Amino acid sequence: MTKLSVNVNKFATLRNARGGNNPDLIKVVKDCESFGAQGITVHPRPDERHIRYQDVLDIHEVVSTEFNIEGYPDERYMQLVASVKPTQATLVPDGPDVLTSNAGWDTVKNAGLLKEITDELKKCGARVSIFVDPDVAQVEGVAEIGADRIELYTEPYAANFKAGREVAIAPYVKAALRAEALGIEVNAGHDLDLDNLFYLKERIPFLAEVSIGHALVCDALYYGLDNTIPMYLRELNK
Template sequence: MTKLSVNINKIATLRNARGGDVPNLLKAATDIQNFGAEGITIHPRPDERHIRYQDAKDLRSVVHTEFNIEGNPIPEFVDLVLGIRPEQVTLVPDSIDAITSNAGWDTIKNASFLKEVVSEFKRNGIRTSIFMDPDISLIAAAADTGADRIELYTESYAVSYEKDDLNGVRPYVIAAEKAIELGLGINAGHDLSLSNLNYFIKKVPGVMEVSIGHALISEALYFGLQNVVSMYLQKLK
C-alpha cells in the first residue's frame, strides 16, 4: 500500500500566528502517527515562516515512522539535514520567497549540482528524492544523479481533475513507468486531496508514498484530524 506522510507545515503556520506554542507541533506529529500515518514531512524555509529549523531538530525525537525533510539544498539546509539524519530528504528547487513549491528540478541543467548533493546525503545514509515534473527526459537525468526516488509534482493533475479532465493523469502514468524502468522509487505530492487521491493512485503505477499537508489540514477543520488521517488511509487502500 502507498504510504501516507503528513506534511505539518500548516500546523506550524497556525502556531506562529499567535507567537506561542498552540498547537504544539510535537504533540501534533505524535498524534498523527498514532492515528496511522506512516510518516511526517516538513519543509523548513530560510525565513522560518512555518517550520523553524529548531522544530526540525526537536521533531527527530518524536518521529518514529519516517521523517521526510523537504527543501532547497542551500548550505544551511544541507547542514540541518546532515545533523538530523532523517530517513528521507526531498530536494525542492523553490526560491526563498516562494509561497509554495511551484516547479520541479531541471535535472539536466542542474545535473552536476544535484549529483554532488545527492552523493553527500547518501554517503550519510539518507534516502534522497528529487521533486520532479512529469517529464520523462528530466526523469532519465534524475536517475543519473544517483537519487533513490523522485517525487512527482502533482499540481497540474489536481487542476485537471478539478475540471473533470481525467486525461491530466496520463503524463504521470508515463513518468512513473519511466521511473520504474530506470529503477527509481516514486513519491508524489502537491494539491493531492481526499477528492483526487484515489484516482491518482489507481492510475499511476508504483507510487510508494504521498506527502499531503495543505488539503489534509484544511479538511481536518471539518472532519477532525484523526478522522481525516483515517479517511486518507482508506483512499490509499
C-alpha cells in the first residue's frame, strides 16, 4: 500500500496571511490523520513564510502517524531534525530564495555533502530520502550515498500528463525500477493531484509514499478536507 503524507504548508500559509491561529495547524494535523492520512509532511524555510520552526516542534507533540521533515540541510534544519527525530528527513536542494522545489539534487556532484548529511541524520534515527529528478544516474548516486529512499520530483510528469501520459511517465518508471533493483524505496511528490495520481501508482505499483499538499488543499476548498483525503486514498488504492 502506498502511504499518503499530507503536506500542511499551505494551511500555514493561509494562517500566516491574517495572523492569529486560523486555521489552527495542530487541529489540521489531527484532522488529516483522523480522515485517513498516513503521514504529515512539513517543509520549514528560513523566512518562515508558511511552516514556522516552532510549528514543527508543536506538530511533533501531536502527530501519531509518520512525520516527514523536508528541507535544505543547513545548520538549523539539522538541529531541528536532531531535536524532533522525525520518521523521515527528506533532503531538497532549495536555497533560501527558492519559492518552491523545482529540481532534484545532483547526487553525483554533491555526493560527499549528501553522504555526510545522510550519516548524521541516520544517527538521529530518521529514515533519509533524497529529492531527485527521474534520472537513473542520480538514483545510482543515491545508492552510493547510502540513503534509504528517493523522492521523485514529479512536476514534469504532472505538467506533461494531459499531453501524453505514456511519455510523461516513462523516465519515472525507469528511475523507479533502478531504485528498486538497488534496494532503495521510492517516494514521489510535487504537483500530484486527483487526475494524475492513479496512473503514477499504476505504473509504479511499489511506490512507498506520496507527499501532497497544494492540490489537496485546493480540492478541500470544494469537497471538504474530510472528503478530500479519502478521495486521494482511493486513487492510490484502486
